[in-house]
Amino acid sequence: MIRxxxxxxxxxxxxxxxxxxxxxxxxxxxxxxxxxAMLLMLTLWPTVSMVIATFTVDGHMSTSRYAYFxxxxxxxxxxxxxxxxxxxxxxxxxxxxxxxxxxxRFSAGRIATMIHALSLFPLFVPSIxxxxxxxxxxxxxxxxxxLLEQVGFTHYRTPYLTPVGxxxxxxxxxxxxxxxxxxxGLTQVSDHAVEAARDLGAGPIRILWEVLLPQVRRSxxxxxxxxxxGIIGAYTVPYMLGPAAPEMMGVFMQRTLGNLHxxxxxxxxxxxxMVISSVVGGFYIATMLKSQGGER
Amino acid sequence: xxxxxxxxxxxxxxxxxxxxSFTVERGELVCLLGPSGCGKSTLLRVISGLTDADSGSIRxxxxxxxxxxANRRPTAMVFQSHALWSHMTVAQNVGFGLRVRGxxxxxxxxxxxxxxxxVGLSSYGKRLPAELSGGQAQRVALARCLVVEPKxxxxxxxxxxxxxxxxxxxxxxxxxxxxxLDLTTIFVTHDQEEAMELADRIVVMQAGRLExxxxxxxxxxxxxxxxxxxxxxxxxxxTTAVAQGQANxxxxxxxxxxxDGEAALLCRPEDLFQDPQGARxxxxxxxxxxxxxxxxxxxxxxxLLTWTCPREAAPDVDAEITLMPRRxxxxxxGALLSLIERxxxxxxxxxxx
Numbered sequence: 001m002i003r004x005x006x007x008x009x010x011x012x013x014x015x016x017x018x019x020x021x022x023x024x025x026x027x028x029x030x031x032x033x034x035x036x037a038m039l040l041m042l043t044l045w046p047t048v049s050m051v052i053a054t055f056t057v058d059g060h061m062s063t064s065r066y067a068y069f070x071x072x073x074x075x076x077x078x079x080x081x082x083x084x085x086x087x088x089x090x091x092x093x094x095x096x097x098x099x100x101x102x103x104x105r106f107s108a109g110r111i112a113t114m115i116h117a118l119s120l121f122p123l124f125v126p127s128i129x130x131x132x133x134x135x136x137x138x139x140x141x142x143x144x145x146x147l148l149e150q151v152g153f154t155h156y157r158t159p160y161l162t163p164v165g166x167x168x169x170x171x172x173x174x175x176x177x178x179x180x181x182x183x184x185g186l187t188q189v190s191d192h193a194v195e196a197a198r199d200l201g202a203g204p205i206r207i208l209w210e211v212l213l214p215q216v217r218r219s220x221x222x223x224x225x226x227x228x229x230g231i232i233g234a235y236t237v238p239y240m241l242g243p244a245a246p247e248m249m250g251v252f253m254q255r256t257l258g259n260l261h262x263x264x265x266x267x268x269x270x271x272x273x274m275v276i277s278s279v280v281g282g283f284y285i286a287t288m289l290k291s292q293g294g295e296r
Numbered sequence: 297x298x299x300x301x302x303x304x305x306x307x308x309x310x311x312x313x314x315x316x317s318f319t320v321e322r323g324e325l326v327c328l329l330g331p332s333g334c335g336k337s338t339l340l341r342v343i344s345g346l347t348d349a350d351s352g353s354i355r356x357x358x359x360x361x362x363x364x365x366a367n368r369r370p371t372a373m374v375f376q377s378h379a380l381w382s383h384m385t386v387a388q389n390v391g392f393g394l395r396v397r398g399x400x401x402x403x404x405x406x407x408x409x410x411x412x413x414x415v416g417l418s419s420y421g422k423r424l425p426a427e428l429s430g431g432q433a434q435r436v437a438l439a440r441c442l443v444v445e446p447k448x449x450x451x452x453x454x455x456x457x458x459x460x461x462x463x464x465x466x467x468x469x470x471x472x473x474x475x476x477l478d479l480t481t482i483f484v485t486h487d488q489e490e491a492m493e494l495a496d497r498i499v500v501m502q503a504g505r506l507e508x509x510x511x512x513x514x515x516x517x518x519x520x521x522x523x524x525x526x527x528x529x530x531x532x533x534x535t536t537a538v539a540q541g542q543a544n545x546x547x548x549x550x551x552x553x554x555x556d557g558e559a560a561l562l563c564r565p566e567d568l569f570q571d572p573q574g575a576r577x578x579x580x581x582x583x584x585x586x587x588x589x590x591x592x593x594x595x596x597x598x599x600l601l602t603w604t605c606p607r608e609a610a611p612d613v614d615a616e617i618t619l620m621p622r623r624x625x626x627x628x629x630g631a632l633l634s635l636i637e638r639x640x641x642x643x644x645x646x647x648x649x
Contacts (some may be wrong), residue, residue, distance in 0.1 A: 039613075056397060061358075128440060190379060192375040193379045193380075193381055195346050195371070195373075196375060196379040196437075197381075197392065198346065198366045199344055199367070199372060199373045199441070200372060200393035200396060200441075201365050201396040202396050203365040203367060206396060211379075211381055214381075214384075
């Protein structure tokens with residue numbers, strides 16, 4: 001507002017003087033005050049008070065709740081299961097979407113357009129729908145099993161309620177983001193840059209490894225962080241499709257709070273997950289900042 | 297050394313290269329010259345293997361390379377957009393081809409150093425492509441090709457994105473380097489001056505066809521097709537009917553030993569001279585270009601003529617002068633009919649009466 005006032009023609013020098021940096025800073029602060037206040041009140045304050053609460057037992061400082069979590073075999077199994085599920089699903093989604101992005105980069109025509117559209121489709125499908133669709137398709141007596149039986153295969157074992165169930169849903173759900181960011185990265189590599197490598201004797205694998213991959217390395221890291229964070233905090237997909245034990249942290253937390261009414265234990269689980277998320281989030285921010293500073 | 301035999305290539309039914317054949321000797325620099333879209337870059341890509349030919353064959357030192365993949369051919373290509381890999385340093389870019397060939401690290405470093413020295417960039421090895429100027433980047437691209445010691449170096453308009461002054465100096469550098477290394481080189485350009493300065497011989501291409509393959513001077517003095525005559529240098533073109541050894545050249549009857557029919561008579565601006573029996577034209581513009589003066593003229597029929605002459609011989613604007621051709625290139629249906637030296641004026645009707 002003030003900036004506009006100084007730019008309009010008929011202002012006096014006095015008017016210009018009054019709009020110094022201090023006033024502009026104040027105006028800027030006023031603009032962000034509301035969201036910052038919301039953040040402080042609704043996120044930061046509850047988080048801090050919760051973290052403090054997890055270290056307080058009967059009015060005294062104590063780490064006994066964490067000691068329990070990190071010695072309880074079941075809690076650790078759940079944490080391990082969540083991390084492995086996140087890692088494997090995120091890496092698989094990246095690998096598949098890298099393949100799709102490569103195909104899209106070097107192909108044109110109707111089939112490529114169709115594959116592009118299909119790979120972005122999960123973006124518009126809520127997790128709950130994906131979960132139900134997979135139950136109906138891959139679950140016991142689902143469409144997939146019926147189709148297999150039609151061709152005489154009767155030994156189908158459904159991935160429903162096994163670690164593979166949520167894995168399939170996570171990968172499918174996660175595809176659009178890496179396809180978008182890797183495709184964007186690959187368009188930065190000119191046809192001539194690829195041809196120059198081919199011309200100098202490089203085969204497809206070397207071109208992939210030395211010419212294409214380094215150009216999308218950052219995109220891959222960023223996509224990995226975002227997918228991984230989404231998966232380790234997921235609730236609907238593992239609740240619908242995952243095994244009963246071990247369970248993923250989202251389900252574990254909900255059950256601890258909702259069924260066992262053990263808010264203290266649930267809070268500890270939340271803090272552990274939050275710390276891991278912050279580490280990955282920090283890594284994401286560092287990569288973002290580096291790519292903004294490093295690009296020429 | 298390099299034999300191109302009836303190579304053809306079409307894209308979606310549209311021919312880009314049509315039955316082109318020529319042979320390049322060892323150590324020769326041949327330019328592929330022609331207007332945009334004439335198929336010269338396509339032909340170069342066919343030679344490199346980046347594009348497959350539809351028919352015809354390519355032999356390098358006798359070995360058939362027609363179906364060999366790009367990474368199996370003893371060629372290396374410099375692209376118009378230098379196509380350096382932005383995440384690799386200059387030294388890594390240059391050493392790429394050697395790494396592909398599995399050379400030991402020490403040998404790669406040594407060869408990369410030597411070739412960077414050759415292109416005058418020995419202290420630039422650790423820089424990234426983004427830190428180079430256009431000319432330096434193109435030199436790195438050249439070094440990247442030279443280091444793998446290709447049998448044929450292919451260059452696709454490598455200097456066309458650079459400014460005129462830089463192009464000229466890089467052209468000279470390239471020529472001396474090419475001579476020194478005795479490197480067989482195919483250089484694509486649409487710039488006549490560049491082709492004339494660089495090439496030992498020039499392939500002039502038009503609409504996918506090879507029009508003429510000759511030394512630069514020969515192309516200029518003895519164009520074999522109308523297309524080459526009109527593409528290389530300036531020409532005054534007069535289309536006229538020839539009957540009984542006589543033709544009307546800008547209103548002046550000339551005696552020409554040509555078969556009857558339509559003919560295009562082409563004359564270089566420097567091949568005109570003032571002669572009282574010549575074609576009458578009015579001077580519309582005089583441009584002093586320094587070494588020569590360019591005179592634009594218009595005949596009574598509205599035809600435009602260009603004459604280049606020494607400055608002291610230049611007429612004034614609006615003067616009426618008469619010009620005769622010293623040499624005429626006569627074409628019919630695009631092909632050369634005859635090159636006529638000192639055409640003589642025919643007797644005008646009633647001149648003897």
